[in-house]
Amino acid sequence: MVLGSMAPRRRWLLLGLAALAVVALIAAGTVVITRLTGDNKRGGAPVAGSPTPSPIGTPTPSPSGPPPGADITGPLNLLLVGVDTRVSVPGWEPHSDAVLVLHVPKGLDRAYLFSLPRDLVVDIPAFPKAGYKGGKTKLTHAMSFGSRVPGKPKQPSTAQGYELLRSTVSGYTGLRIDAGAVLTFNGFDRLVNALGGVDIYVDQRVESLHRRPDGKYRESAPGGYKGPQQVYEKGEQHLNGWQALDYSRQRYITGGDYARQRHQQQLIRAMTRKILDEGLARQPERVDQVVSALGDTLVYVGGRRIVDIAYALSGLPENRFTLVGLPGSGVGKGSAYRGEQLTSEGRKFLTELRAGRADAYLSAHPALVVKN
Template sequence: MSSAQSPIRYPPLGSSSVMTKRGWWLVVLNLLVPGSAQVLAGNRRLGRFGLGATLTLWALAVLLGVAYLLWPAAVFTLFTSTLGLWAAAAVLVFYAVIWVILTLDTIRLVRLVKAAPKARPVIAGLAVVLMVAVSGTAAYGAYVATTASGFLSSVFVAGPTEPPVDGRYNILLLGGDAGADREGMRPDSISVVSIDADTGQATMIGLPRDLLYVPFSDDSPMKAEYPDGYGGTNETCRVGGVDDPCQLNWIYTEVEDKSPEMYPDAVSQGSEPGIEGMRDAAQGVTGLTIQYFVLIDMQGFSDLIDALGGVDIDVQSRVPVHSDDTFTDVAFWFEPGMQHMDGYHALWFARSRHGTSDYDRMNRQHQLQEAVLAQANPTNVIAKFEAVAKAGTQVVKTDIPQGMLGYFVNLASKTKTLPINSVNLTPDNNIDPTDPDYTAIREMIDAALNPPSTETPAP
């Protein structure tokens, strides 16, 4: 084959213009179809290996794309499992190395000394930049995959999965108020998030922390201790003062500190006795079966918000930021309107007490939780993954098994497209926390979760 027929493999070394064009072609081919430059102009054995690796990667990408369209939960499960993440990391490292080798070999094949003098640094520079971009992205992806594996293994438990009950997953969401200035932990925010297992429609049920005479689920050891509800007739809870009412969020402290033996298997199952007592109480209040819990350390929540780059909150009315932890002295006020808050100020927004009620705080805490969920989109999380993962391990405790993550990630993608319904057990909804009617509460929750059908029956 003559040079005229194949200037790529048999270039005219004396023509700088042809060598320059050839150089550009080789760099572009190496980017678009790694291995093709070697097949056309260099070591064909290396080129065939590179092409095979490239075509295999494309085939894997197509298969994953088809699988995502047909079975998205399966794809999410693959990439939230330890094995799947390490396999992805190994593949990405392999391709990062391959792209470096092929790019360096492409630069050799270009024969820069034969190209036009002004084009030499540009061709070489472009090839190096593309190599760093492609291989660096793959290497960073491998780092994210291995870090994610460690993060998921540290936060989520290895255990059996739970089926939906009446077509729903119900998750107890606790916001803990532990901090350097506080002894122990009491749930400062208590909610049950009920999610339709098919549609992803979520309903957040807010339970006031000062709810009294809380009933427990029938199989709860706490029911034997308090058959008439927590602190009910002729019963006194074991925390607080003699004359203090026994309110919902004290259950955690009582079980955790006074009677952890009631739940001997809690720790081995990734929970805590106090959390299990709160779960039994939430089941008794709502009448729902609660499969999982998520405990969020509100103090650590500040670090997570900072890791995400802050959070946008639509402030409904003036909220004070205090100058100390007495919740009395006011440093300044958040004015109504959209506000971008860092973790410190977002935490004050959620915890502020000056001139507000517990129910106001409960609404603000729910608002903050929803805003963080909206802010934690895949692009934002991946871009700041190291900081998010570090903060997340300090913020979240849950008994959701790692094997359920793929399912819940897929369900959450549906949830994000729908408005979140709210049912708050507060005086605004005719619920008196000091004298609650639990039959009426369960009926209200059932009506919210199972609204009457608006479809007109067929004639």
Template sequence: MRTPNASLNTGSTGVFIPHQRDTPTHTYDGSTLPFFDASARPYGGSESGYGPGFSADGPARPAGFGGSGGTRRSSRPLRTPRSRARRIMRAVILLVCLLLVTAGSTYLWADVELNRDVDLGKITDRVPHGKGTNYLIVGSDSRAGLSAEAIKDLHTGGSAADGRRTDSMILLHTGAHGTTMMSLPRDSWVTIPAHIRPQTGMHYRPAKNKLNAAFSFGGPELLIRTIEHNTGLRIDHYAEIGFAGFVNIVNAVGGVDMCVDRNIKDEKSGLNLTKGCHNLDGRNALAFVRQRHQEAEGDLGRSRNQQKFLAALARKAVTPGVALDPSKLYPAASAGLDTLIVDKGMSLSTLASLFQAMRSVTAGHGKQINVPVSSLGIRTSKGEAVKWDDAHAKKLFAELRDDRPVTFAEKK
């Protein structure tokens, strides 16, 4: 048996005789690791230490088979900048494909989830189309999806079994001159056109009443007819959300930042804010857009808060921190789609255009106003109501209908 530190000697007889070289002998005393003498000639007469015909790079090519028997170079190709660029390009293409598949499946899911319950095609006696696009955004007091504990915590009153009424109404106009968000106070004194109430089947003649009564009498369809009848503006799309959906969306996007210029404490809504800026969660956000008793102008002050908050919410929803974060995007989309009621002609792209229009207002590309008002508390057979300023209102409605620049400037 050959030993690593032995060389072969034939001697004079021609017989191979192992011959030990005069090399130091090392013993292991337990204090250091044993080692081999690197100066000894490796076995097989090879300087590499891997025996005849072998090297650290692997077996040599045999002589007589097209090679000289020299050491073979590594068969692994060198990585060049071009090969690295190809790998990066393949990774980018794969990522884009994954994003497209994800986006496509998300689009299909969201499109199916939309509650397209309002049929604008069934509404009769409508006004002609104008220029631009008009959206009616309605916040209802529906408590569907809220537990008794949540109803108490949110200070909404009522129960989940109660019907829904309009708590806020905003007419949003988009066109060549930007976006205009115009709030319509729920207590506006208007004419409700002739209609048949679905609950009783009885016919009713045109009559004066508060604007939110139209929703109670005939749902979204009668509300749309009433607004068209009193403004001359045709509603192209409808979107409605209840209390639960509103709270869930705000929570899903991580809250919305709002600043107030004074301390606000309202027992009815449960709002308790100090002067300054706050990140409002769903509970406080709902209280913020509902409270009106701490506003000097009541409904008008509340309407401004609602517009300001909706624009901020739309801005937050499309920020990279939400739009590119699946942990926030999907819960926000799910929360919104579960409780959002839209018209049958509302597509996801149209809904996205609505959010973009609301967002643009906060970027200075539009106006936020209330319908012109002459009195906040006229006495009527239905209690105190808000009276519109007919002259200024008609001029404003005509500008929106013809998609002209809005000249009305609300006094605050």
């Protein structure tokens, strides 16, 4: 059965999962490449060491057998990862700059999406496959350390790096990770454009470090960039592909990386609303167009096919999809910055989530719920 022949609800959900994963990539700064390397060109190569992307379609299930994913009852945890890969640099190790967890409790009737700061100080377990002995450092390094292939210093494996990141996130959150997606930034603007852009409420004035008002990249200069800047004014805005990419990567703003995580989650909401409000799932040709825009930018990793998971979540109501912002603070002594840590309120959310009491906890702590 090809994507275009799926039932409408199942079709939008499958597309929605892909959209979630792609947006997740953007928000935590995967395109810091230009800031760090001065390379303003965007290549189309896949992530080094990536596994072959899973096909979107699935064979037609037997009429006498259960539908795909019928045995998935929850809880279900998906790890969505955006990687900083510099395809122009031989042997560059991928860094996880966007780390999101989608938790669907038993019953599959609601879902919670939250981000973990890229600089979160965590215990990364030993990983003999990569020759890593373990240590306490920033979460973003787990993908990098895990990607190292002994004897092949210039051939890092993103799939292998995902294994270590998955173990690290699971250990920190106490959640079993069932499946996930690893993404690069290539093709994101094409995906948003294929959707016709997205409507979002910009909750604060944001000046772009990287783009000019015409969409071209600003020139690099000693200490930063120069030239006119694209500005996103507070209020309702319609963003095209490059604008969505640019807006969601900005972290040198009020609120820093936590504001960037919030903007990322708001974009996820905007894209899923776009899919639902415009009845995209009832237009097979549009669905095919949008999914094809993903190309090799999306790599699915998991024991179950993405189609199985999409079918299992086909009854999830949109109004039970909650975006959660976990507060944090810096860690270090004096001016020596080590990274970030979640506040007690943020850590308690993870405890309550595992215990099945997330709704009650969020009712008592409404500031954690991301609005707009």
